[in-house]
Amino acid sequence: MSNIFPPPLVRRLKEEYDFEESLYFDTDSTNDQAKKALIIVDMQNDFLPRGSLAVAGGDEVLPVVNKIQSEFNLIVATQDWHPVDHASFASNHAGKNAMDIIDLDGLQQILWPDHCVQGSKGAEFSVDLETHRIELIVRKGTNKRIDSYSAFFDNGHKKSTGLAGYLIERGVQQVTVCGLAADFCVYYTAMDALELGFQAEILLDGTRAIDPDGFEKKIQLFKKKGGKLISKKERSPNGENGDLY
């Protein structure tokens, strides 16, 4: 028997919630606990071509994101899900334009075009995303005063989405993150996962960046923190396993 809780997370949660640390799952048993989960970030119409905040090449990741799902027995997805008066929208600040940077309650905030408004077509998943194996959908960015790039916390780390607790209860120790956009929601999700004590990897061919140069720099930080980058390729014609890690 061994404790499957990621230790740094346990320490942090213990301080915050003062709970007893105890054995939860028997990792030696043959139960179908997930161990590793796929987190599909924001594969929503507004981040895809013709969307209001389209990420170049965003649609190219769809086949990769669909295909890799077969390697996981737990799949989670996120949706950016903003009220129409969200403070990250340039349209809600007189005289400001998209990509301007403001101070929002002490946090640096990039202003975006209106996107992923709750209940809108733009906030829906792409019809080309395979969704029927997704067990949990985490909606983020719902508080109009703070943005939320990560699937785990808002940008000020003030409120948890509950995702970490869910993954722990499902026995997850490792997450693979894909989706859009690489340099924002994918990156911050993967970084928070590391900080919480999960092993984390980013599926490079399952993501695209808004600013590829900025992503390059962020990736260095991610690797320095112990994050892993993976990419996939098709099996070669002679049937050898062509996965690249």
Ligand SMILES: [Zn+2]
């Ligand atoms: Zn957003």
